[in-house]
Amino acid sequence: MARLPVIEFWYEFASTYSYLSAMRIEDAATAAGVDIRWRPFLLGPIFSTQGWNTSPFNIYPAKGRYMWRDMEREAARTGLRLRRPAPFPQNSLTATRVALLGADEPWGPTFSRAVFDKAFGEGLSIEEPSAIRDLVALVGLDSDSIMRNATAEANKTRLRAVTEEARSRGLFGAPTFFTEDGEMFWGNDRLDQALAWATGDRPSGVR
């Protein structure tokens, strides 16, 4: 069987719109005939270079109020439950280290969806290592071994390299999708266009 086209799905566990994408991307990709490569990363360091020390939804309150209302509507439209975790944004460092460890393993996407569901489906904290350890166990993994490898120096170094890769590729928010030819699509609202592009269905006249 021919290899399917692939899109990279860059996501941040503290990002509300990443939640919407994470919960629907596998179904959408299957329907489109595309494979997904899950790319967990930290948006904080990217935001820092833009002069932001927290979510822009907190820095700009009108935009933040709107975002939560939009999330209510979009979650309802796509059949997802939604609760706000406190504080927002959640510190996603531990969760991201674990997700990175599993990014190319079958359990990676499962674990990542469990984190998103905890944070935005249940509105519970994902900040404490103990919360992440519980989720690791929940998806059927050896939590001692996973937590040890996630916090090992090699994985920390890898996460820093991923952040640097994000920055160098011009990524500025989440979720972001990349096709194999390097086309970037930002936001849950662009998932369908990213999938279409990956399968060769592109707006005419665009090079």
Add this chain to the structure above:
Amino acid sequence: MARLPVIEFWYEFASTYSYLSAMRIEDAATAAGVDIRWRPFLLGPIFSTQGWNTSPFNIYPAKGRYMWRDMEREAARTGLRLRRPAPFPQNSLTATRVALLGADEPWGPTFSRAVFDKAFGEGLSIEEPSAIRDLVALVGLDSDSIMRNATAEANKTRLRAVTEEARSRGLFGAPTFFTEDGEMFWGNDRLDQALAWATGDRPSGVR
């Protein structure tokens, strides 16, 4: 005949995504059975209160680069031509004063589309009063009288009131759509949801 539901279309002539909406909103509204109230306004004073003295697409270069690529794709997808005016963003004060004068007149939307096409279809300046005067004449109006009324104190005062209304209603970007029950939708990507909401088609469970 029963009155159609109405949505307000708040737009800024310097805004790229307002261009996309302006060129398709009447067709989309007709198809949905909705009337559009065109609401020209100035985004600059709103951005100022957020600490921005120019477009966020200039302040955050990675976001700006992405926006122009996204505009290329979206314009192509919807059959619109796209050229970048220089400088970006354009000073839209004169154009907005004229559009406000015509906002509730049949010529208002026609004039507004002509401005958008000049700025983003042809990539030409809309900054000088002479450019706006030409567009006023182009849509068949008495340019002396329109330009005089547009810059009269009454119309300047009205524009300041509109800006204050935008701020007080929580508007933070353009385009923005409001339904008659006060629901706000931000961005060209939300036009379809705004139209659906206006006709009573809402995500279940959202109050």
